[in-house]
Amino acid sequence: MKFDIKKILELANVDYEKAWIESAKYLEKNGKKFKLINKGRPHPLYEFIENARAIMIQMGFEEIVLPMIIEASHVYREYGPEAPLILDRLFYLAGLPRPDIGISAEKEQMIRQIDSSIDLNELKKILREFKLGKIEADDLIESLVLRLKIKEENATKLVDSVFTEFKILKPIPTNLTLRSHTTALWFPVLSALQGKKELPIQLFHIGPKFRREQNLDKTHLYTSNTISCVIMHDEITLEDGMGITKNILEKFGYKDVKFEIKKATSKYYAPQMEFEVFIKHPITNNWLEIGDGGFYSPVSCAKFSIQFPVFNFGMGVERFLMIQEKEDDIRNLVYPYFYKDIIFSDQEIAEGICFENEPMTKVGKEIMNAIIQTLERHKDDMAPLEIVAWKGKIFGKKVEIMIWENEEGVKLLGPAAFNEIWINEGKILGLKPGAEKPQHGIYTGIRYIDSIAALVARKIEELNDQKELKFRIKMVKRPSEINLHINDSIRYFINSKNKKIDIRGPIFIGITCRIV
RNA sequence: GCCGAGAUAUCCAAGCCUGGUAUGGAGCGGGCCUGCUAAGUCCGUGCAGUAAUGCUCGAGGGUUCGAAUCCCUCUCUCGGCGCCA
DSSP states (O other): OOOOHHHHHHHHHHOHHHHHHHGGGGSOOSSOOOOOOSOOOOOHHHHHHHHHHHHHHHHTOEEOOOOSEEEHHHHHHHHGGGHHHHHTTOOEEEEOOOOOOOOOHHHHHHHHHHOTTOOHHHHHHHHHHHHHTSSOGGGHHHHHHHHHTOOHHHHHHIIIIIOGGGTTOOOEEEEEEEOSSTHHHHHHHHHHHBTTBOSSEEEEEEEEEEOOOSSOBTTBOSEEEEEEEEEEOSSOOHHHHHHHHHHHHHHTTOOOEEEEEOSSOOTTEEEEEEEEEEEEOTTTOOEEEEEEEEEEOHHHHHHTTOOSOEEEEEEEHHHHHHHHHTOSOHHHHHOHHHHSOOOOOHHHHHHTEEESSOOOSHHHHHHHHHHHHHHHHHTTOBSSEEEEEEEEEETTEEEEEEEEEOSTTSBSSOTTTTOEEEEETTEEEEEOTTSOOOTTOEEEEEEHHHHHHHHHHHHHHTOOSOSEEEEEEEEEOSGGGGTEEEOHHHHHHHHHTTOOEEOOEEEEEEEEEEEO
């Protein structure tokens, strides 16, 4: 059932609780009306990640889960003096403080108005426990309902209109941050694993990182994914690391790889031990940076008590995807529903057009075909005349389907009856058979007559006690008049692009179905 | 962070400078005309109301007899520059 959004919002503004309770009427509880249809499709991002995981595991890396949240102090330990620059890009997590709520005389009166039976002492106790953290925010309403024995809507009212302290809360930042790069997590993790796990330690993780970008554009998102791996061993060289990196990229399908030692090394890497990796874009032939790696700085390691060399390499998942999918806007790639104009090709439009009604039974389909064939054979016969298109039994009833034209001196059918429905440059057109067709147009395979025959056949299937069913279609000017259905998203597309739907013409068809 | 452009009914737009009935097209619906073929003609089409009428141009406020239009605040969108470890 469609929601009446305007009505719902109006009511919700006046009385949220009432709106909430009444909204249940829009939803159905019982019955079997829906089955999943076959629309399954992976998101290219996760498809890529799935494939990458398999490659990393196969190469000998162990997958681990890294926390998303990290203390800001770790960043100082890893980056040293550079840290403040890094912190600028971080999302700090904040929380709402628990308010002190006293019950003034004024509040007492408001509470009495909502429900005079409320036990004020118990209420005070609940609020105190909430402040102390004994009751979680999620459970506050539930506690009010259960312990004060009041209705849920009244509990909501208490919070909404009496204890307005909840509404004016300002978030207070903590020293926790969302990870801005996976590396931030490797230090504490390797520190914890050191001594517990045999060397070499070979780990990888694929997951999101978060950066407070100033604005989002073609190449920047708040959230993007990184493939990150580390190798900790007492005997390993940068050359080894680069060789492994090259290997990984080869498995990903990229052979043209270029390494460059970074001139300005990040402080968590050792000097002259950080490199960037470029691959040649298969289409533009430009060198694109897709990742970097190197040895972690022994200073940073020491701050985490790490005693062995750590080689690290990381790549941006979205960067790869952009190459792979030939997409130059990262937003279209990851969040197409927000950013990408949904565009339907002529082919897709053609597929979105079907009969509004069509026969469901075998005999119904037979009737439809009989009508079409009869019309094809007799379309140029001169009126007046009446032709039997089909005779037979349907659902125990003997019926006879006649095609007729009474007017003298004209043909059985109007000239547009056999018009074909074509799609061209986003337009839906009904074109005369045999006429010149648009060069790149797509034929839907549907003629006016096919659609009409489908409708007639369906109506005959639905025939109840009527003795006679008469169809007369003269001039048409809309798809609905000839039983054509254009799916909503296609219609929206055509509409929003200001394209035409031009299904018109003189059809002049008469069909009568009689029970004999 | 700085600068610029924008938000109008189901969709696409016009109206804004210069305040005075919400304009056009598409789509949708209806009437008339009928043998018209990239297509005849007229009407309806934001919301509430039986009606008179009232309300509606992102939200809120202000100026004014009168605001889509002028002023202020806010929200969101798009673009450019900067930042992007």
